[in-house]
Every structure is written in C-alpha cells, then in structure tokens.
Amino acid sequence: MMIQIEPDTDIPIYTQLTNQIIEGIARGHIKPGDSLPSVRSFAADLGVNMHTVNKSYHELEKKGIIQIVPKSGAVIIKHEGIDDVTYQKLKEDVKPHIAEAMVFGMTEEDIQQLVKSIIVELKEKN
Amino acid sequence: MSVSLVISAVIILFLVIVQTVVPYLVKRTVVFGVTIPEQYLRDTKLTQYKKQYSIFTIVVGLIALAAYIGWAANNQLTEEQIIIVGTFIEFGIIIISLSLYFYFHGKIKQLKQVNKWTENLKQVKVTDLSIRSQDEMLPWFVFLLPMIITIGLMIYTIMNYHLLPDLIPTHWGPTGEPDAFTAKTPFTAVQMPGMLLLMQIMFIFVHIGTKKSGIKLSATNALASKRRQLGMRKYSSWLLFFVSFAVTIMFSYFQLSTIHPNLFEGTSLQLIIPFGFLALVLIATIIFSIKVGRSDKEIEPIIEGDITDIDEDRYWKGGLWYFNKNDPSIFVEKRFGIGYTLNFANPLGYLIVLVPLVIILLVSFFLN
Known part of the structure; x- marks a missing residue:
C-alpha cells in the first residue's frame, strides 16, 4: 500500500502516518496479521525521523490496532467486534465533529448522508 | 606503445564517456543537482543545458586524450612520467566537468526560482508499505565467501613463511612486476591479505548500510522510481560482490606469486590478471551504470493532481553533498553520477567508509 504524507501541513507527520495506516486497514489494503515495516526502514524510506514513525506505532498500539x-x-x-471502552472513546472523538456539523446547520439526514458517503468511499476498491 | 599509456588512455576515455553521459543517467527528476517537478522536466532550457554540458565535456576530453597520446608517442618517456601525466589529465577532466556542473547547477536553480516551478504544487513524500519485500539485494553472508579465501591465504602464507623472499613486494607496476619492497617480518608477510580482509569487512558494512538505507520513491512516477531504486540496490550489491571477488583473486595471485615465484611463470595469467581486473571492473561498472541509468527513463509518468516530490534541495549542499539529520539512511542515491553517496549527517557513514581507509593508509605509511 502506498503511504503519502505532506510534511508542510499543520497535521503532524506521525498523525498522518497513523491515519493512513488505519485507513489502509479499513480499506483492506493491510490485513490483520500483516506486519508493518520496521521503524528504521519505514523512516528511511520516507526520509523522516525514526521518532516520528515510533510515535505513530505507539499511538496505534495504544489504540489497540497493532501489537508490537x-x-x-x-x-x-x-478485531471481531468493538468493546465498550473503545466505543466510548470513538464516541467522544466523533462528538465534536458532529457538533461542529450541527453548528454549520447540517441536519440529521445531512450528517447520516455524510457518514454513508465516507463508508462508500472507504469500501471502494482501488 | 607502452602498457602504461594503454592503461592510462583507456581510463581517460572511460572517464570522458562517463562524465559526458552523466546528465542522461541520473535520477529523472534531478537536473544538475536541482529537483525539478515531473511536470516541467521537458522544459527546453533544461534539455539545452544538458546538451551543452555533454558536448563541451566530450570535446574537451577527447582533445586532451588525443594530445596525451600524441605527446606520449612522440617523446622518449619513462613509464612513471606517462602515468603521472595521465593521472593529471584524469583529475583535469573531473575538475572541468565539475566546474561545468556547478555552472549549470546555478543556472537551473535560478531558472526554477524565476519560473516558480514548485510554488503551486503540493509537496509530498511517498513510500510503499510492501517495498521491503520486493528488495532483491544479495544476502549479506555471501560477502563472507571471499573473506574465507583471504583467511585461507593468510594461513597458507604463515605455513609457508620460510619460502617467502627476504624482501616482500608491496607494490606492483602496470605490467604486474613488483617495484617496491619491504623487509620480511611475520607482519609484512600477511600485510597484503590483511588489508584485503579489512577491505572486505568494509564491503560487508557498505552492503548492510545500503540495505538499511531508504528506498526513496517518487510521488509523480512511483513505478519508474521503484524500478530504479530496486534495480540500483540489486545491481549495486552484485557489483560490490563482483568487485570483492575480483580484488580477492588479484591479491591472491600476487601473494601466491610472492610465495612461489615460479608458480605462474610463463602462463597467460601473468598478462591477464592485472589487465583483466581493470577491464572487468570497468565493464561491470559501465553495465551497472547503463542498466540503472536507463531504468527510470522508459516509463511515462502518471501525475495525479498538482503534487510533486518534496523539494530536498535544502539538504543537498551544492547539489552534491547530502546532510539530513532526520533521515536515518546511511547511503542515498547520488544526484550527479550513478550509485550512492553518504548522508554526511549520519556518523555511521563516516565510520564505515573512513575507518578502514585510515587504517590502510596508516599501515602503508608508517609501518613500512
């Protein structure tokens, strides 16, 4: 799977890595049981600091997505299903975004439509 | 014609050709050490600069070569004079092409700035998570093979210590005849295979260092850059292994002919070994350069959106020396030339390349 990062944005590189790896799993490009490259080779291939990759791996480990x-x-x-703790955490994470959407005047239907379109996009084969 | 003249002339010719074609064999998105986005690679100014550089280099180089051969053929000269002047010409050609490089490097940097080639493009870095499984570099342990030969050679030398002459040769002329000697001691007896062993250890570390270094892909032409990077890794490991073996054979030949002066007397090996070594290494290098140099030129780019590779020019001092503290790579692809250069911000690189060289130089200067 291709990883593409933008070093010159406000989003830290480790967050970009974490997000893309999660997206890669959601899309099915990376499968459970697969292993990610070693911190050293991943950092060398991208030309970024090893701490950056390390930070992303630890974040993924904390989330329970990878095991080091x-x-x-x-x-x-x-993962077969979601546990309560993770569910609560996801809810907390999504809440501000839903609230923001409501502030901008989106209706319940609009928001449901948005979520649906994201899921469709992630399930698209490419 | 003397042997020295032939060897020097071949090396000069090789050098002229290599320097002439370099702009056409480097990584496609780097022109005279300046990163150019894929979208602007066909700019007429760029192709014009490349052509000017090549024409100038080959004309000057061939004139120098012709003058050198004419001078050597029309004068009564010693082999030494011929070699020294030949070496000066080799350096001269390198200096001239380097000056030209800097001239065009400056011009292109300006061109890039004036035309704002990177301004409206989003700069990204890419990699493929599965790239490491496609890496075909030789396994490191094959480099132990020539080392076993060297260790065997050392043991053999010690066992036959009594056969060695009182003066041990330390240097050989172009015809393979020894021309410098040192007194026989247990140390000088194995000095040459010892240096060979050191060199082989350096080769192993260069190999491991390269393997651990980054496989840098391009966002705008992932396929071409993948082919070039993987090809360069694979073929450079083959080349290194080949050179390691060739050097081992040559050193073994010299060591064995010191122990048994008549062993190769009258055989064709006497002629083949020194020449053959030079010829084979030059040919292998040419094949490597062309194979790698062409590998990313045949695939047309598919550019999705207004993206380009991150501009790393700021890490390349003069477009030639790479300093990037964040990059854990020890070796990176050269920007002017084919092959690898050091990441000078990584102390491991100095250790791998400099330590063995310093030891070899110290031994040859102070212990003889």
Whole structure:
C-alpha cells in the first residue's frame, strides 16, 4: 500500500502516518496479521525521523490496532467486534465533529448522508 | 606503445564517456543537482543545458586524450612520467566537468526560482508499505565467501613463511612486476591479505548500510522510481560482490606469486590478471551504470493532481553533498553520477567508509 504524507501541513507527520495506516486497514489494503515495516526502514524510506514513525506505532498500539512484538515487529491485530471502552472513546472523538456539523446547520439526514458517503468511499476498491 | 599509456588512455576515455553521459543517467527528476517537478522536466532550457554540458565535456576530453597520446608517442618517456601525466589529465577532466556542473547547477536553480516551478504544487513524500519485500539485494553472508579465501591465504602464507623472499613486494607496476619492497617480518608477510580482509569487512558494512538505507520513491512516477531504486540496490550489491571477488583473486595471485615465484611463470595469467581486473571492473561498472541509468527513463509518468516530490534541495549542499539529520539512511542515491553517496549527517557513514581507509593508509605509511 502506498503511504503519502505532506510534511508542510499543520497535521503532524506521525498523525498522518497513523491515519493512513488505519485507513489502509479499513480499506483492506493491510490485513490483520500483516506486519508493518520496521521503524528504521519505514523512516528511511520516507526520509523522516525514526521518532516520528515510533510515535505513530505507539499511538496505534495504544489504540489497540497493532501489537508490537519483539523481533517480528508491528503486527495488525484482528478485531471481531468493538468493546465498550473503545466505543466510548470513538464516541467522544466523533462528538465534536458532529457538533461542529450541527453548528454549520447540517441536519440529521445531512450528517447520516455524510457518514454513508465516507463508508462508500472507504469500501471502494482501488 | 607502452602498457602504461594503454592503461592510462583507456581510463581517460572511460572517464570522458562517463562524465559526458552523466546528465542522461541520473535520477529523472534531478537536473544538475536541482529537483525539478515531473511536470516541467521537458522544459527546453533544461534539455539545452544538458546538451551543452555533454558536448563541451566530450570535446574537451577527447582533445586532451588525443594530445596525451600524441605527446606520449612522440617523446622518449619513462613509464612513471606517462602515468603521472595521465593521472593529471584524469583529475583535469573531473575538475572541468565539475566546474561545468556547478555552472549549470546555478543556472537551473535560478531558472526554477524565476519560473516558480514548485510554488503551486503540493509537496509530498511517498513510500510503499510492501517495498521491503520486493528488495532483491544479495544476502549479506555471501560477502563472507571471499573473506574465507583471504583467511585461507593468510594461513597458507604463515605455513609457508620460510619460502617467502627476504624482501616482500608491496607494490606492483602496470605490467604486474613488483617495484617496491619491504623487509620480511611475520607482519609484512600477511600485510597484503590483511588489508584485503579489512577491505572486505568494509564491503560487508557498505552492503548492510545500503540495505538499511531508504528506498526513496517518487510521488509523480512511483513505478519508474521503484524500478530504479530496486534495480540500483540489486545491481549495486552484485557489483560490490563482483568487485570483492575480483580484488580477492588479484591479491591472491600476487601473494601466491610472492610465495612461489615460479608458480605462474610463463602462463597467460601473468598478462591477464592485472589487465583483466581493470577491464572487468570497468565493464561491470559501465553495465551497472547503463542498466540503472536507463531504468527510470522508459516509463511515462502518471501525475495525479498538482503534487510533486518534496523539494530536498535544502539538504543537498551544492547539489552534491547530502546532510539530513532526520533521515536515518546511511547511503542515498547520488544526484550527479550513478550509485550512492553518504548522508554526511549520519556518523555511521563516516565510520564505515573512513575507518578502514585510515587504517590502510596508516599501515602503508608508517609501518613500512
């Protein structure tokens, strides 16, 4: 899977990496059980600091998306369903965005439409 | 014609050709050390500069070569004089092409700024998560093979210490005849294979360093850059292995002929070894350069949106020396030439390249 980052934006590089890896899993480009490249080679291939990649991997580990196994590296964890804690956390994360949408005058239907279109986009094969 | 003249002339010719074609074999998005977005690569000014550089280099180089051969053929000269002047001409050609490089580097930098080539493009960095599984570099342990030969050679030398002459050759002329000697001691007896071993250790570290360094892909032509990067890694590891083996054979030949002076007497090896080594290494280098140099020129780019690769010119001092503290790579692709150069901001690189060289130089200057 191709990873593309923009170093000159306000979004920190490690966040861009985290988001793209998560999106890659959602799209099915990366599958549970696959391992991510080693921190050193990933950083070298992108020409970014190793701390940046390390930070992203730790963030993914904290979220419970990858497991860092000594020697085999970062492996994508398989998930069957969502647990309460993660559900609550996701809810907290999404809430400000929904609120923002409402502030701009979006209706419930508009927001549902938005969510649907994002899901369609993620399921698109490319 | 003397042997020295032939060798010098071949090296000069090789150098002239290499310097002439360099602009056409470097990474496609770098022109005289300046990053140019894929969208503007066909600019007529750029193609014009490349042509001017090449024509000037080849004309000057061939004139120098002709003058050199004419001078050497019409005068009674020692082999040494011929080699020294040849070396000066080689350096002269490098200096001339480097000056031309800097001239065009400056011009293109200005051109890029005036035309605002990067202004309206979004600068990105890309990589492929599965790129590492497509890497076909040789495994590092094959480099142990020539080392085993060297260690065997050292043991053999020690076992046959009594056979060695009182004066051990340390340098060989162009015809393969020894022309400098040192007194026989247990140290000087294995000095040459020892240096060979050191060189082979350096090769292993260069290989591992390259393997750990980044595979840099281009956002606007991922396919072409992938082919070039993977090809360069694969073929450079083959080339390094080949050179390691060739050097081992040559050193073994010299060491064995010191122990057994009559071993190769009258055989064709006497002629083949020094010449053959030079010829094979030059040919291998040419094949490598052309293979890698052409690998990213045949694929047309597919540019999606207004993007370009991140402008890394700020990390390239003079367009030639790479200093990037953030990049953990030890070696990166050269910007003017084919092959690798050091990331000078990474201390590991100095360690790999400089330490063995310093040891070899120290040994040859102070212990003899």
